[in-house]
Amino acid sequence: MVQVNGNYLKLKAGYLFPEIARRVKAFSAAHSQSELIRLGIGDVTEPLPSACREAMKAAIDEMGTVSGFHGYGPEQGYFWLREAIARNDFQARGCAIDPDEIFVSDGSKCDSSNILDILGLGNRIAVTDPVYPVYVDSNVMAGRTGEAGGSGRYAGLSYLPINAENCFEAKIPEHHVDVIYLCFPNNPTGAVATKDQLAAWVDYAQKHEALILFDAAYEAFIQDDALPHSIYEIDGASNCAIEFRSFSKNAGFTGTRCAFTVIPKSLKGKAENGEMIDIWSLWNRRQSTKFNGVSYIVQRGAEATYSPKGQSEVKNLVAFYMENAEIIRQNLAKAGLKVYGGKHAPYVWIKVPDGMDSWGFFDLLLAKANVVGTPGSGFGAAGEGYYRLSAFNSRENVEKAMQRIQSL
Numbered sequence: 001m002v003q004v005n006g007n008y009l010k011l012k013a014g015y016l017f018p019e020i021a022r023r024v025k026a027f028s029a030a031h032s033q034s035e036l037i038r039l040g041i042g043d044v045t046e047p048l049p050s051a052c053r054e055a056m057k058a059a060i061d062e063m064g065t066v067s068g069f070h071g072y073g074p075e076q077g078y079f080w081l082r083e084a085i086a087r088n089d090f091q092a093r094g095c096a097i098d099p100d101e102i103f104v105s106d107g108s109k110c111d112s113s114n115i116l117d118i119l120g121l122g123n124r125i126a127v128t129d130p131v132y133p134v135y136v137d138s139n140v141m142a143g144r145t146g147e148a149g150g151s152g153r154y155a156g157l158s159y160l161p162i163n164a165e166n167c168f169e170a171k172i173p174e175h176h177v178d179v180i181y182l183c184f185p186n187n188p189t190g191a192v193a194t195k196d197q198l199a200a201w202v203d204y205a206q207k208h209e210a211l212i213l214f215d216a217a218y219e220a221f222i223q224d225d226a227l228p229h230s231i232y233e234i235d236g237a238s239n240c241a242i243e244f245r246s247f248s249k250n251a252g253f254t255g256t257r258c259a260f261t262v263i264p265k266s267l268k269g270k271a272e273n274g275e276m277i278d279i280w281s282l283w284n285r286r287q288s289t290k291f292n293g294v295s296y297i298v299q300r301g302a303e304a305t306y307s308p309k310g311q312s313e314v315k316n317l318v319a320f321y322m323e324n325a326e327i328i329r330q331n332l333a334k335a336g337l338k339v340y341g342g343k344h345a346p347y348v349w350i351k352v353p354d355g356m357d358s359w360g361f362f363d364l365l366l367a368k369a370n371v372v373g374t375p376g377s378g379f380g381a382a383g384e385g386y387y388r389l390s391a392f393n394s395r396e397n398v399e400k401a402m403q404r405i406q407s408l
Helices: 006-010 016-030 050-063 079-093 108-118 133-141 195-208 279-290 296-304 308-334 358-369 395-407
Strands: 102-105 125-129 157-161 179-183 211-215 241-246 259-262 268-270 276-278 338-341 347-351 386-390
Touching: 006 133, 016 358, 050 296, 050 308, 079 102, 079 259, 079 296, 102 108, 102 279, 108 133, 108 211, 108 241, 108 259, 108 279, 125 133, 179 195, 195 211, 268 279, 276 279, 308 338, 308 347, 308 395, 358 386, 358 395
Parallel strands: 125 157, 125 179, 179 211, 211 241
Antiparallel strands: 102 259, 241 259, 268 276, 338 347, 347 386
16 A cells, blocks of 8 residues: 655644634534634635736737747746746845746745755755744655654744733854744734844854745845845855745735745755765756746736836735724724734734633634634744734724724
């Protein structure tokens, strides 16, 4: 009989969001008349910007002609999109990123998992706690960890707690690690990092010859321009960091699927025999072998986000969701809850009431307010006692959800 990948059997009972879906389904089956408001997963709700829709419609018309038809595109992405990304997202902020260092993909979630394909099994991995579950689970699936302990933490991973006591700033490890996952603005806590804080991580990575995997999926939500949007705003980062970006949250592409990963050509790794290896070439080979690229139509839509009209519409989308976040922050504070985040990220991180755990608070809001959020413990052991609400929803639903919670 075929043998399965035993690493999957190490995974905890269920991935966080399927477990939420299971509980919500059970509640809905028993209370069919209840009107649920979902502020759990970070899925956008507002329509695609018209600039993107118009560009995609034009691309579809092109595809209906002999001269404009496109089959397989370049695995790395069309140059015109990579050029727009490099110019607007990096060079405009003083980052010396070239279009050839950008790889267009169908999602940063995929890329942050797939990057493990080109990294050796002997690397010691560090993650923040709480953490976006994909970082941990993809390492478990790839056989880079031991079993999970009683707290849910996996042997073989280095966990860096972030909480209110340390102002949600992870302490730089005193020991050696090879790969560090950082996400700023942070999912799930909504915390941000200053240039000095990121510089300390870059210094550590250079000293220890480590690699930073920097998830900047929420950079568009940063409201203070003094805060860095990219790890490459820090001197030396191009020698020690890979950055993941996405069009999902800023331009509403969660269902359209387009993202990109930046791998500077100066980035090197080491083979078992000590030979220095070009990481860009390894990722290029991986993508060329396992990925056929993002569709021409979707890439034209992504390109339109950099047009004057597209930039204006994306800015308005971001402002809309950040206004939702502020409504959540203010109303929860009025309800007597301690809240964090929500100022530079579309997530509000809540300290649950005394005497209650994260899943207990989830069940309370589901049953009594018919509001769905995300229990902090699902993001890691240090997330216990916290709860996340997403600002991705209609204004009407956000205001209604806050009224329900305040009435409890």
